[in-house]
Amino acid sequence: MQPITPNWRTSSYTGTETCVEVADNHPRQVLVRDTKARSRGILGVQRDTWTSFIEYAKETQRRAEVLRxxxxxxxxxxASYACGRP
Structure with missing residues (x-):
């Protein structure tokens, strides 16, 4: 089996260079690295674990929006009651 060259990308959500990069083109794992310190190493995460993490992050964000x-x-x-308008 040929080694797979990671296809690194940053999150479109942040729109900056101050986040992590993800390479998810490997069939068994997702690779993660720090955008500003690429030489410090790569974290490999099993696909099902990564999927669970992303689902948790989305749910946490949704809950925060509901609370806000x-x-x-x-x-x-x-404010309405303070102005005498219930």
Whole structure:
């Protein structure tokens, strides 16, 4: 079997060079490295573990957005009551 050359990419979410790079073109693992310290090493993660991590991160982000929206509604309600408008 021929070695696979990693196809490194950064997250489109951050839009900067201050994150990690991911190479997910290997059939069995996902490779991760620091964008600013590429020579410091590579972390290899099994695909199912990486998928679980990504799902957890997305769910955590979704929950944070829900909590921020609830906090905003609470503040809006408090402000309305303070102005005499329930």
């Amino acid at each position: 929206a609830a906090a905003w509604r609470t503040e809006l309600t408090r």
